[in-house]
Amino acid sequence: MKRKIPVIITSLVGTVLILSVFFPPAERMGEDFSIFFDIIAVFAFFLGGGNLVRIHGNKIYKKARDWGFSAVTLAGFFLMLAAGLFKIANPGGIAADVTAQGSLFQMLYDWIFNPLGASMYALLAFYVASASYRAFRAKNKEATILLIAAFIILLGRTPLGVYATAWIPEQFSLMQIPNLAIWIMTAPNLAGQRAIMIGIALGVISMSLRLILGVERTYLGTDNE
Amino acid sequence: MEIFGTWLAAFFTLGIISFLYRDNAWYKLCESIFVGISAGYWFVTLFWDNIHGLFWERITERHDYWLLIGASLGLMMLLRLIPPIGWISRWPLSFVVGATAGLYIINYFASNVMVQVENTLMPLFSAKFGDPLFSASPYSIVGNIVVAAGTFTGLVYFFFSKEHKGAFGGMAKIGIWTIMITFGASFGYTVMSRMSLLIGRMDFIFGDWLGLIR
Amino acid sequence: MKNVPISYPTFFIILPLLIILNSALTAQPEVTPIDSAAALIPRNITAKDFKYDRGETIELNWKPADRVNQEMLDGYEVYRAEESSDSFVSIGFTGPDVTRFKDNGVVSEKRYRYRVAAIVGDVPYLSEATPPASPTMELVNFNLANLFIIGCLIAGAVTYFIGHARRGKKLFIRKIAGLEAIDEAIGRATEMGRPILFVPGINDMDDVQTIAGITLLGRVAKVVADYDIKINMPVSRSIVMTTARETIKEAYMGAGRPDAYNDDMVRYITDEQFGYVAAVDGIMVREKPATCFYLGAFYAESLILAETGNSIGAIQIAGTAQPAQLPFFVAACDYTLIGEELFAASAYLSNEPKQLGSLKGQDVGKLLAMVVIIVGVVAATISQSWNIAFFTRLYDLMIKLFTVQN
Numbered sequence: 001m002k003r004k005i006p007v008i009i010t011s012l013v014g015t016v017l018i019l020s021v022f023f024p025p026a027e028r029m030g031e032d033f034s035i036f037f038d039i040i041a042v043f044a045f046f047l048g049g050g051n052l053v054r055i056h057g058n059k060i061y062k063k064a065r066d067w068g069f070s071a072v073t074l075a076g077f078f079l080m081l082a083a084g085l086f087k088i089a090n091p092g093g094i095a096a097d098v099t100a101q102g103s104l105f106q107m108l109y110d111w112i113f114n115p116l117g118a119s120m121y122a123l124l125a126f127y128v129a130s131a132s133y134r135a136f137r138a139k140n141k142e143a144t145i146l147l148i149a150a151f152i153i154l155l156g157r158t159p160l161g162v163y164a165t166a167w168i169p170e171q172f173s174l175m176q177i178p179n180l181a182i183w184i185m186t187a188p189n190l191a192g193q194r195a196i197m198i199g200i201a202l203g204v205i206s207m208s209l210r211l212i213l214g215v216e217r218t219y220l221g222t223d224n225e
Numbered sequence: 226m227e228i229f230g231t232w233l234a235a236f237f238t239l240g241i242i243s244f245l246y247r248d249n250a251w252y253k254l255c256e257s258i259f260v261g262i263s264a265g266y267w268f269v270t271l272f273w274d275n276i277h278g279l280f281w282e283r284i285t286e287r288h289d290y291w292l293l294i295g296a297s298l299g300l301m302m303l304l305r306l307i308p309p310i311g312w313i314s315r316w317p318l319s320f321v322v323g324a325t326a327g328l329y330i331i332n333y334f335a336s337n338v339m340v341q342v343e344n345t346l347m348p349l350f351s352a353k354f355g356d357p358l359f360s361a362s363p364y365s366i367v368g369n370i371v372v373a374a375g376t377f378t379g380l381v382y383f384f385f386s387k388e389h390k391g392a393f394g395g396m397a398k399i400g401i402w403t404i405m406i407t408f409g410a411s412f413g414y415t416v417m418s419r420m421s422l423l424i425g426r427m428d429f430i431f432g433d434w435l436g437l438i439r
Numbered sequence: 440m441k442n443v444p445i446s447y448p449t450f451f452i453i454l455p456l457l458i459i460l461n462s463a464l465t466a467q468p469e470v471t472p473i474d475s476a477a478a479l480i481p482r483n484i485t486a487k488d489f490k491y492d493r494g495e496t497i498e499l500n501w502k503p504a505d506r507v508n509q510e511m512l513d514g515y516e517v518y519r520a521e522e523s524s525d526s527f528v529s530i531g532f533t534g535p536d537v538t539r540f541k542d543n544g545v546v547s548e549k550r551y552r553y554r555v556a557a558i559v560g561d562v563p564y565l566s567e568a569t570p571p572a573s574p575t576m577e578l579v580n581f582n583l584a585n586l587f588i589i590g591c592l593i594a595g596a597v598t599y600f601i602g603h604a605r606r607g608k609k610l611f612i613r614k615i616a617g618l619e620a621i622d623e624a625i626g627r628a629t630e631m632g633r634p635i636l637f638v639p640g641i642n643d644m645d646d647v648q649t650i651a652g653i654t655l656l657g658r659v660a661k662v663v664a665d666y667d668i669k670i671n672m673p674v675s676r677s678i679v680m681t682t683a684r685e686t687i688k689e690a691y692m693g694a695g696r697p698d699a700y701n702d703d704m705v706r707y708i709t710d711e712q713f714g715y716v717a718a719v720d721g722i723m724v725r726e727k728p729a730t731c732f733y734l735g736a737f738y739a740e741s742l743i744l745a746e747t748g749n750s751i752g753a754i755q756i757a758g759t760a761q762p763a764q765l766p767f768f769v770a771a772c773d774y775t776l777i778g779e780e781l782f783a784a785s786a787y788l789s790n791e792p793k794q795l796g797s798l799k800g801q802d803v804g805k806l807l808a809m810v811v812i813i814v815g816v817v818a819a820t821i822s823q824s825w826n827i828a829f830f831t832r833l834y835d836l837m838i839k840l841f842t843v844q845n
Contacts, residue, residue, distance in 0.1 A: 005315075006318070009323060036294065038275045044677035049707070077262070115233075118425070119241035148409065153410050153413030189406060191376045204330065204337075215797065218654040221689040324645070338808065350820060351823045352825065377809055386612060408766035
């Protein structure tokens with residue numbers, strides 16, 4: 001019973017949502033689901049947030065290694081909660097939008113959250129350089145192909161690519177790097193994208209059917225049969 | 226106040242970048258603050274947008290009582306905290322998984338299988354005088370052939386029920402090469418945009434903060 | 440410089456000349472003369488219910504006036520009034536080359552009339568009102584009949600092969616390198632006595648990639664429980680946290696070691712993408728896992744994670760269906776499950792016949808796509824080159840079968 005009901009719910013909800021697409025009176029069900037999901041996600045946050053508080057609280061309590069940083073995490077968490085839920089220093093008071101300019105919540109966002117996020121994102125510039133270096137030591141034929149294609153596309157987007165191959169005569173214009181880059185983007189790149197996309201869709205269909213038919217139940221924490 | 230904010234932002238920017246050298250206390254501090262602040266940020270946003278805006282206001286103002294089903298599913302999720310009836314928390318989870326499976330089947334099937342196959346069904350060339358395709362350059366004709374053949378062999382690569390041997394294996398090989406060109410193209414295309422992210426942060430450090438560039 | 444006196448008669452000659460010269464310089468390009476306003480009014484306007492919807496749309500079509508010159512036309516404006524009223528209100532604007540409009544602002548079963556105006560230099564040339572039209576709701580969307588038929592074919596193949604395998608028929612599935620490497624990667628963590636890191640992506644359980652990641656976690660956790668290795672799973676979504684805990688717990692119970700399971704194996708970090716990445720990077724450099732799995736939905740963080748993993752010398756196995764992130768995983772990880780392989784992985788690793796059957800079923804889908812591509816491309820090329828009726832019909836049929844109408 002404990003294991004059958006969840007499988008029945010999955011099958012029923014999945015089947016109904018597939019069929020809903022073909023019946024106009026029911027076609028909004030997908031949107032309704034996302035509203036339900038948004039509501040469930042907030043309730044679930046009590047579990048996630050609770051876990052955050054418990055793990056860091058435990059570290060502080062046991063004076064474990066780096067417990068000071070856990071204290072900082074919890075302080076940041078509760079500060080943001082208080083600033084947002086009670087709309088502290090919000091010029092429009094409790095009725096105003098939580099992100100109103102001048103509110104503590106927005107200030108914490110602008111001064112802390114935003115620069116931290118942008119800097120983390122900017123690290124990608126360094127990582128993309130080290131990954132390029134790794135690709136440069138192409139281990140096999142596939143990696144070499146990846147590298148050559150990447151190199152042509154990269155050069156094709158820079159003035160260097162234009163100057164380097166401008167001498168090639170017009171009848172072999174495809175060999176000029178900017179043209180070659182465009183050709184790669186519109187021919188082999190497109191073909192690869194399509195094969196990947198069709199493959200992904202078939203994988204999704206098969207996986208979803210395994211879930212709806214109850215063949216795949218790992219997510220329930222139950223083993224098959 | 227504005228200057229204080231800029232200094233604070235600079236402090237965090239440099240703290241994160243210091244990770245490239247090695248893990249250090251400055252980075253740990255930034256990381257801890259980021260985790261705490263952002264977890265709080267998302268809870269506040271979810272609370273005001275979903276619970277207050279989507280749920281409470283719609284129930285009280287528009288009387289959309291069917292949203293109570295969503296709230297009951299959410300409450301069931303919390304039953305995990307009461308071990309004897311914790312198993313009920315699987316119901317909302319099954320609901321989410323079933324709905325996701327149902328929605329994804331149709332969306333992916335329509336947008337990835339149908340549309341992509343339809344777009345591939347194109348003439349490769351034309352032998353009819355006066356047809357625009359008749360006067361197409363050899364490059365674009367080769368391009369058309371590569372699109373059709375590349376898509377075909379790419380699908381051969383993903384075939385699971387036949388060993389990649391002989392002619393079939395050869396096609397699978399061409400397929401994976403096509404896929405690798407796709408990856409390379411995507412990689413090369415992204416490099417520049419990633420560099421601009423760093424330029425953005427450097428602009429903040431040397432411009433907004435240090436005032437060295439304007 | 441001395442002032443040059445200008446006499447009044449000279450002034451009266453120069454002024455008109457200046458005016459003529461000025462108007463000649465700023466004159467508009469020549470415009471086709473309009474015989475009358477009627478020559479611009481759009482013709483044959485039809486308003487009818489948009490088929491196979493919830494009764495919320497009326498579709499309008501018209502033809503441009505015979506003598507209208509598109510270059511002088513700014514576009515068309517559409518007006519609507521309820522049947523009983525004569526006050527037409529503007530509801531939208533289209534470009535000069537568009538002669539179709541979908542009105543989504545109507546209420547089912549109410550009756551509406553429409554007028555369409557050709558706009559030339561801010562002047563509307565209004566048509567007569569259409570006869571009343573009313574939006575109605577249809578019960579079945581026959582526009583999607585092709586989607587239904589081909590969908591049934593593929594889904595039928597998957598279901599058939601699942602049943603086929605259930606009845607004990609043997610099915611062949613080739614070896615998938617990235618998946619064969621999973622056991623090896625876990626074995627390495629055992630030898631080195633270091634933990635395994637499992638990252639299920641940054642999306643929630645409403646993404647099928649996350650579900651695929653969790654099903655793979657189930658397979659990985661089984662081996663982890665058998666070998667008694669430490670698994671560390673930081674997550675960015677609360678629902679993923681609870682699901683992952685259930686999954687790992689079950690694996691430990693299956694291995695007969697429920698006591699070794701600990702809820703803290705899975706911990707929530709934050710919903711924020713880069714906050715989560717900052718923390719996972721920290722975990723990587725401090726705990727130095729021997730093996731890292733990245734299986735699920737990834738965005739820009741894919742490369743940050745994979746490169747950090749590289750810097751600590753971990754074996755890395757990645758899998759995602761985000762085409763834009765696959766190149767980075769391919770460049771930085773030891774094995775990458777490309778798109779479809781991520782979804783096939785859990786079925787493959789389960790080694791259960793019925794799961795493997797589903798892989799055979801999805802191959803039927805691929806075969807169908809491949810056949811259609813070959814036949815369609817050949818038919819299109821022959822039809823384009825030599826106008827042979829049979830191939831033209833075949834090509835049209837295929838396009839019709841694979842066109843999704845909204």
